[in-house]
Amino acid sequence: MTMLKTMKMKKRVSANGIIQACMVLFFLFCVILPIVSMLCRITPDGLREMTQSPQFLPAVRNSLTTALTATVISMLLALAAAWCMERTRIRGRAVFGMLFVIPMLIPSISHAFGLVALFGNNGLFTKLLGWDVGIYGFWGIVVGSVMYSFPVAFLMLSGILQYEDGMTDQAARVLGIPRFRRFLGITLPYMKKTLISAFFAVFTMIVTDYGVPLMVGGKQITLSVLMYQRAVALIDYDSGSVIGACLLIPAVIAFLVDLCNPEHGQGGYVSEPVVPEKSRLSTVLSYLWCTLLSLLVLAPIFAFCMMVFQTKYPVDSTFTFEHIEKTFHRGADEYLLNSLLYALLAALFGTLLAFVCSYLTARSKGVLGKCVHLFSITSMAIPGIVLGLSYVIFFHSTPIYGTVLIVALANSVHFFASPYLMMYNTLQKVNPNLEAVGQSLGVGRFRIVRDVILPKVRYTLLEMFVYFFVNSMMTISAVSFLAPPSPKPVALMINQFEAQLLMESAAVVSLLILLINLLLKLAASLLRRNAGKE
Amino acid sequence: MDLQLNRKLEIRGICKSYRNHAILKNMSFAVENGEFLSILGPSGCGKTTLLRILIGLLPPDAGSILKDGCDITGAKPSNRGMGIVFQNYALFEHMTVLRNVEYALKFQKIPKKEARERAEHMVEAVGLKEHASKMPRNLSGGQQQRVAIARTLALKPDIVLLDEPMSALDVATRLSMRAELKALQSQFGTTMIYVTHDQEEAFALSDRIMILNSGEISQLDTPENIVRHPANAYVQTFVLDNLQAKVDSLARFIGGK
Ligand SMILES: Nc1ncnc2c1ncn2[C@@H]1O[C@H](COP(=O)(O)OP(=O)(O)O)[C@@H](O)[C@H]1O
Ligand SMILES: [Mg+2]
Numbered sequence: 001m002t003m004l005k006t007m008k009m010k011k012r013v014s015a016n017g018i019i020q021a022c023m024v025l026f027f028l029f030c031v032i033l034p035i036v037s038m039l040c041r042i043t044p045d046g047l048r049e050m051t052q053s054p055q056f057l058p059a060v061r062n063s064l065t066t067a068l069t070a071t072v073i074s075m076l077l078a079l080a081a082a083w084c085m086e087r088t089r090i091r092g093r094a095v096f097g098m099l100f101v102i103p104m105l106i107p108s109i110s111h112a113f114g115l116v117a118l119f120g121n122n123g124l125f126t127k128l129l130g131w132d133v134g135i136y137g138f139w140g141i142v143v144g145s146v147m148y149s150f151p152v153a154f155l156m157l158s159g160i161l162q163y164e165d166g167m168t169d170q171a172a173r174v175l176g177i178p179r180f181r182r183f184l185g186i187t188l189p190y191m192k193k194t195l196i197s198a199f200f201a202v203f204t205m206i207v208t209d210y211g212v213p214l215m216v217g218g219k220q221i222t223l224s225v226l227m228y229q230r231a232v233a234l235i236d237y238d239s240g241s242v243i244g245a246c247l248l249i250p251a252v253i254a255f256l257v258d259l260c261n262p263e264h265g266q267g268g269y270v271s272e273p274v275v276p277e278k279s280r281l282s283t284v285l286s287y288l289w290c291t292l293l294s295l296l297v298l299a300p301i302f303a304f305c306m307m308v309f310q311t312k313y314p315v316d317s318t319f320t321f322e323h324i325e326k327t328f329h330r331g332a333d334e335y336l337l338n339s340l341l342y343a344l345l346a347a348l349f350g351t352l353l354a355f356v357c358s359y360l361t362a363r364s365k366g367v368l369g370k371c372v373h374l375f376s377i378t379s380m381a382i383p384g385i386v387l388g389l390s391y392v393i394f395f396h397s398t399p400i401y402g403t404v405l406i407v408a409l410a411n412s413v414h415f416f417a418s419p420y421l422m423m424y425n426t427l428q429k430v431n432p433n434l435e436a437v438g439q440s441l442g443v444g445r446f447r448i449v450r451d452v453i454l455p456k457v458r459y460t461l462l463e464m465f466v467y468f469f470v471n472s473m474m475t476i477s478a479v480s481f482l483a484p485p486s487p488k489p490v491a492l493m494i495n496q497f498e499a500q501l502l503m504e505s506a507a508v509v510s511l512l513i514l515l516i517n518l519l520l521k522l523a524a525s526l527l528r529r530n531a532g533k534e
Numbered sequence: 535m536d537l538q539l540n541r542k543l544e545i546r547g548i549c550k551s552y553r554n555h556a557i558l559k560n561m562s563f564a565v566e567n568g569e570f571l572s573i574l575g576p577s578g579c580g581k582t583t584l585l586r587i588l589i590g591l592l593p594p595d596a597g598s599i600l601k602d603g604c605d606i607t608g609a610k611p612s613n614r615g616m617g618i619v620f621q622n623y624a625l626f627e628h629m630t631v632l633r634n635v636e637y638a639l640k641f642q643k644i645p646k647k648e649a650r651e652r653a654e655h656m657v658e659a660v661g662l663k664e665h666a667s668k669m670p671r672n673l674s675g676g677q678q679q680r681v682a683i684a685r686t687l688a689l690k691p692d693i694v695l696l697d698e699p700m701s702a703l704d705v706a707t708r709l710s711m712r713a714e715l716k717a718l719q720s721q722f723g724t725t726m727i728y729v730t731h732d733q734e735e736a737f738a739l740s741d742r743i744m745i746l747n748s749g750e751i752s753q754l755d756t757p758e759n760i761v762r763h764p765a766n767a768y769v770q771t772f773v774l775d776n777l778q779a780k781v782d783s784l785a786r787f788i789g790g791k
Contacts, residue, residue: 431622431623431624431625433620433622433624434624434626436586436591436611436618436620436624437618437620437624437685438638439590439591439610439611439612440589440591440611440612440616440617440618440686441612441617441637441638441641441685441686441689442611442612442613442638442641442642442689443612443637443638443641444641447641451626451629451637452626452627452628452629455627455628456627456628
């Protein structure tokens with residue numbers, strides 16, 4: 001007879017549990033409560049006043065029409081580009097791939113600024129060729145938005161195309177199904193979920209951005225611009241909160257769609273990638289299309305490069321460093337250093353936070369872990385301007401308000417989701433038994449993380465750091481509410497210089513941000529490549 | 535009484551369930567000193583769960599585990615004098631073979647020089663002397679498996695648990711690894727508990743076999759006794775009939791020769 005002895009395992013409060021609880025508290029105080037406090041600002045009166053104001057409904061209409069048009073165009077361009085890159089025998093894919101994502105390294109407002117430099121009243125085309133296309137207004141917003149959202153759509157779509165199963169494609173080819181029908185009948189349905197996710201992500205990105213419509217919107221006021229005018233310029237937080245709540249709607253829908261739609265990007269295992277069919281025609285068309293697209297998305301950057309180095313753009317094209325010198329005299333060097341500081345802080349803190357979070361959620365089970373995971377991807381759904389306003393309202397009377405710290409905190413939270421997911425996906429692929437092996441060998445969890453797991457994921461860590469840094473360098477959304485007058489980040493100077501009609505200085509600042517981000521990206525990819533050779 | 539003394543490990547009434555779904559149902563058995571015990575059962579029957587409870591990575595819902603007569607049910611995994619080798623090896627990928635074996639010794643208050651010597655000795659014992667400074671990713675599956683075994687044995691555990699250690703290897707490597715494993719066992723005198731879903735492997739290696747069926751012990755006996763007196767229909771169909779089928783299909787060719 002075996003005695004049945006009921007064991008009472010003492011429930012030790014594990015270090016894991018404590019850290020998880022800290023994370024939950026962190027998200028509570030840095031995401032949920034600020035948003036709630038912003039929503040609590042909305043009073044029936046404020047709501048009525050805002051929705052009945054003559055600007056409100058036109059702004060909603062402008063926001064919807066411009067964002068929808070831009071999203072559709074951006075998706076179509078990106079789909080065509082992704083197909084050319086992944087399904088034809090085009091060479092120089094690395095080059096095109098890099099050119100396509102360069103626009104991600106400058107703030108949206110710089111794209112719009114580039115458009116002004118090309119087509120504005122003193123623009124290249126207007127002055128030299130006499131084309132007055134009337135960039136200010138609906139089409140200005142649409143074109144500007146397409147330019148900065150295209151890379152995001154392109155990355156999502158080309159990513160999913162890479163993971164299509166080549167065996168299915170081959171089987172269909174053997175059955176004699178023509179190329180175009182294979183694309184419609186097999187590839188598109190396979191991409192459906194990603195297409196939906198990308199559509200919502202791009203739409204949200206465009207509708208919540210105020211940089212482009214502020215610069216080239218002209219009389220077309222969008223919701224985001226209205227919010228900027230009310231909350232930043234007039235410091236009217238009550239109407240700001242109402243608009244903020246409106247801007248949360250598409251973001252929340254996008255988030256829910258993503259949540260019900262979890263399997264994009266990771267793709268899983270592919271037995272064999274699709275081998276592009278040989279076809280002279282499609283290769284030639286691909287080159288044409290990719291070249292054309294590169295020129296289009298890079299045109300604003302060319303424009304402000306010319307502006308920076310020409311004596312009087314666009315009429316006197318002699319080379320000069322004068323504008324750069326003048327801009328530095330106007331304080332750009334100091335602002336640049338400020339920005340580097342902000343970006344460094346956000347990158348360090350954000351990377352640490354995202355690593356701890358993803359470690360907890362990817363490598364341990366439990367309800368708290370699930371909460372942290374959900375919170376982490378929730379941060380993706382919150383537009384920068386909404387986060388900024390809610391931080392102003394929530395942290396107003398705390399000591400960190402008006403300091404460098406709150407800006408770094410806001411940026412870490414704002415850009416949290418992507419780096420978090422990068423690390424989450426990486427950690428899930430790391431052998432799940434490592435910690436258990438450590439335990440059985442008497443090596444603590446902390447040591448296993450330090451000696452075994454961190455070395456393995458160090459390039460993902462680097463990628464996360466770069467992501468936080470690059471985005472913090474160029475963001476103008478949350479910081480426009482939070483940045484103290486000094487030290488002020490450099491991205492905010494673009495708008496300021498443009499308003500003072502110091503166009504060349506605005507161009508110099510845009511170019512500086514681009515250069516720094518580009519350098520950082522290049523350095524990271526070189527590091528990676530060198531390690532790959534080892 | 536004498537019998538009791540020979541019991542290396544005694545498991546009494548272990549139960550484990552996940553969300554009201556019983557995985558291990560009141561399981562009791564004993565492992566003798568120096569024996570090679572196989573745990574045989576289809577996948578999903580709770581073999582890994584049992585091993586994780588034995589080494590202390592998972593607390594049982596009820597029951598106790600006695601080692602050399604002492605209750606170790608609540609002890610930390612590293613204080614049990616046991617080692618475990620996982621199915622997918624879980625090697626430390628950024629360390630050389632030697633460092634993999636040496637790493638855990640650092641935490642045992644063993645002097646550096648002695649740790650190094652012991653690690654070198656272990657690497658040699660599993661036949662990887664020439665590969666000691668290689669990275670795990672540059673080794674074959676069988677070699678990686680040996681690193682995992684050396685890493686475990688370096689701490690001198692008296693019981694080693696192995697969770698389907700050969701399932702990722704090709705047939706030829708498996709056969710040679712079987713022999714090596716038995717040789718290592720007699721060299722170090724360790725008790726081994728070997729989890730597998732392969733009937734042939736269990737019969738080839740074991741002193742005794744424990745046949746599991748959905749969280750319960752169907753039979754625990756020597757291979758001979760299992761063949762002579764299968765305890766129930768499950769043992770007959772899933773273990774013996776399968777083995778017989780293999781033997782028959784081979785016999786056709788060998789007989790015809
Ligand atoms: N953490 C867990 N939560 C819920 N169910 C689990 C967990 N771990 C294992 N199980 C379930 O317990 C059963 C036995 O699993 P396992 O011990 O891994 O089986 P085996 O190793 O024999 O293949 C399986 O049905 C599995 O789904
Ligand atoms: Mg198992």
